[in-house]
Amino acid sequence: MEGGGILSAAALFLLGTLQALHAQKNPFLEQIRNFPQEKIHVTTDRDAYIAGDTVWLRAHCVDAATLEPLTASRYVYVELRTTDNLLVRRIKILQRGGVYAGYLPLPATLAQDEYVLCAYTLYMRNLGGDYLFSKPLSVNPYRQPEKRRRRTAAGPFDVAFFPEGGYLIDGQPCRVGFKALGKDGLSRQVTGTVRDDRGRTVARFASRHAGMGSFEFTPRPGRRYTAECVQTSGGKARRFDLPEANDLTFVLRVEPNDTSFVVSVRSAKKWRPQGLKLLVHRCGTQCYYKEWNPQHASLTFLRDELPGGLYQILLLSPTGEAYSERLVFNRRDEEAEVTMRQEGTLQQRSKVTLHFEVRDTKRRPAQGDFTVAVTDRKAAAPVATAGIYSTLMLSSELRGVIEDPDWYFAPDNAQGDEGLDELLLTQGWRRYDVPKLLRNEYKEPYYPLEAGQEIAGRIERTAMFSKKKKLDRYTMRLLVPRSGYATSAPIAEDGAFALNGFDFPDSTTFVLRPTVRGRTITDARILITPDSFPEYRTLPRLRQPDPTYVAQARRYIEQRGTADMRNIVIDTVVVTAKPWDDDIDENAPEHRLAARSWNAEQIKEVSAGTILDFIEKMPGMQVMGRRVLYRGHKPAFMVDGRLEETVSMLNKTEDVVGESTNWGSGRMDKNDKRTIHYQPIPTV
Incomplete structure (x- = not known):
């Protein structure tokens, strides 16, 4: 705009449809189409815990540009790390009904220290560690005396x-x-x-x-x-x-006030700007992009006509190179108003109903995704970490750690605006490489959107493996003994395989077996592709942990007796008797997961006429005709590493050591070398 004045909303902010943006060949739109981005905020029930406690949490994943809820990523990874960036524990939360909710058990052996809760999706790792969610947590031991490390403000x-x-x-x-x-x-x-x-x-x-x-x-x-x-x-x-002066460039000058921010340019007198362009965007949405002669006039942007959030202002050369940049935050009253009404009296073992009402800035009933954490004030320190507003609007857009980001948005803070502008002077924003966008050089994601679980790896030949047989004649079979699930995938010529198309909770045990024509191959080594972990460049620390929380929490536990935070360790028990099934491979996954395992010698000692007679003699088994139950649940049987989901699958004739054996009704051969494992399958 030439000649000064105030830009209107229509001339400044392009809030049109995607079709309108596409018609203008907006490079930001093309980048978002090639590489849409996510943000995450995690709400926990508390900020301070006792070792052995459980961190209950809820993750909110949104689109980085629009802040609309997203569920394209199937999982959210949550990690507990030390402030020195060492991994303590990691869980994987499955999205269910559009919600990422779960819990992270804290090991009872955690030393007193400050830890960091980190969260991300696999897709978010494309942006690097600076843009992943993190918040500090304080963990204290249950019985050890409090010995918090003292921090001195003085020093280097x-x-x-x-x-x-x-x-x-x-x-x-x-x-x-x-x-x-x-x-x-x-x-x-x-x-x-x-x-x-x-x-x-x-x-x-x-x-x-x-x-x-x-x-x-x-x-x-x-x-x-x-x-x-x-x-x-x-x-x-x-x-x-201080940095040295550079008189061979142009520098943006932004003067913010309560109603607007004014943009001008500083340069040495011998430099005359020609063909300069000014670009303004918010989270990848182009707002203003025109040629500008700053010698004629400054530009004024009205706050009321702009959505709230972080804006990047770039002064560009005629060829699209960045001369100067500046960050500005437009504060708007966009937070919803939440009121709570209590029904009932807060007494021990009494029912209390809480009614919540959420209204938007126009006092209309609001719709959205909400999280509520209810804790006992005697066992929970006041929340000291950032809320969802400061996370999604500010922290997720800046590199580095922001101490106490809620301070800038506190309604009673008269210095919040000045402090926020000083923060934006010192911490940069690089979610988009604007000069490359203007040259149609778009960044492509390396990590894909994680739409389901996958187990990948390869098999290697061992000394006993036939060198003549090609690897692609084999199949990798996957078993989930806990649920009786089974699937398979082909093995490539180089031994690689990938199993997918399933969803199981965290800590599920999977059994992998390479097979050929239904027979398990035992002389092959399976190498699983290991999980990788992102590198966080900096992690936040707690400024002033509540010194009274630990004593209050311990008294609370003593008053309640047994509690989730309390762990009872019994004396060591040494078993000296020889196990009766010591000839079974204890390292085999099916043995470790089975309720009971029987080898050929034990089967022979039972003197059962048929396999059903033998099953009926197993502890906890009930055989009613062809129906078999183990303690009221349907069991699964694994015979020599092969999952047999029903008794009817055992009702067949197979060759065993060169002789015929009828598993359904015939006699069991005395030379049978099979090993049978069984375990209950929970009723769904």
Whole structure:
């Protein structure tokens, strides 16, 4: 827009349909089509736990551009990590009815420390560790005395400086953001003074929140500048060099206020802008993209005519290269209003009904996906981690860790807007490589959308394996003894296989057997493709854990007696008797999962006439005609590694050691070498 003025919503924000965007050949639309992106927020019932407790959680997965709920990814991975990025435990949550909900049991042996809960989908790993969800959790032992490591605010620290738009310009007023961090990764509150190389003071500053702040000064040609910083809690002062000026570029200047933000350009006087373009987008939605001569006028964007969220403003060269960038957050009253009404009195073992009412910003009943966690205040510290609004609107769009992101959106915080703008001066946003988009160079995802479970790997020949036989004549069979499920997949010439098309809960045991014409191959080695884990570049830490929580939680457990958080360890029991079935391979999966296993010698000792007579003598078995039950449940039988789901499958004649044996009604041969395993299958 030439000649100044205020841009209207129609001229600024393109909220049309996808067809309208496509008609304009919007590169962001093409990128989203090639690589749609996800965000996740995880709600837990608490932020602090006792070792052996259970973390109950609910994950909300949304589209990164529209914040609409997504269920395209079948699973959400949730990990417990140390602050040093070591994996402690991992679970895989299956999406059921559009909901990702589950729990993560904490090992009772966890040492007192701070941990991090991380969550992502396989598809989100395409963006790297900076854009995966993470939140800090505090875990304390149940009986050990509390010995929390003390953190001292004083000590070594670093301060980084970030000129607005990327560079300082000589002779132009320049705003500089800064961020102070200690060696432990937590912020430090600092004050400082900026001096030139002649010792003249040009600016003073103090951090506002989480070690961040800003100041303004006008650099002079040929001068060098140094900042002397000291922590407000005391300690030695440290000096840091400010970035040098760059007079061969253009720099964006953004002046935000309550109703708008004004965009202008700073440059050296000898530079004359020609063919510059200004691009504004929000989470991949193009808002404004036109040629602009900043010498004629600045641009004003009205907040009321823009949706809330994080905006990236880019000043581009005629060839599409980025000269300068700036991030701006448009705050809108978009949060729903939630009210709760209690029905009943809070007394022990008494029924209490809670009624919730959710209304949107126009006071209309809201529709959406909601999570409610109810905990006992005596056993739960106040929530200190980020809420869903700050996660989806802010944290998920910025690199690095944001300390206390809810601080910026607190309704009673008069410094929230200034602090938020200083945060955006110091932490970058790179979800999209805009110059490449403008050249139609689109990023493609490496990890696919995970629509179902898959077990992949390959088989290798061993010394006993026939070298003459091709591997693609074999089939990989998969068994789930717990449910009686069986499937198979072909094996390729190089020994690779992939089994999919099934969904089972986390911690399900699968049995793999390579077979040929129904016969299990025992002289082959199966190599499963191992799971991979994302690398998190930085992980958040708790600022000030509640010092009274541990004592309150322990008293709560003592008052309640046995509780989920309490673990009772019995003395070690040593079994010295020789097992009667010691000739069965204890490492075989079917033996470990079976309720009971019988080998050929034990079958012979029973003196059963038929296989049904033998089954009837098994402990817990009931045989009624051809119907067999084990303690009221339908059992599954595994004979020499082959799953026999019903007795009727055993009712057949097979060759065993060269002789005929009728499993249904005939006599069992004395030379039968079969091993039978059985286990119950729960009724669904």
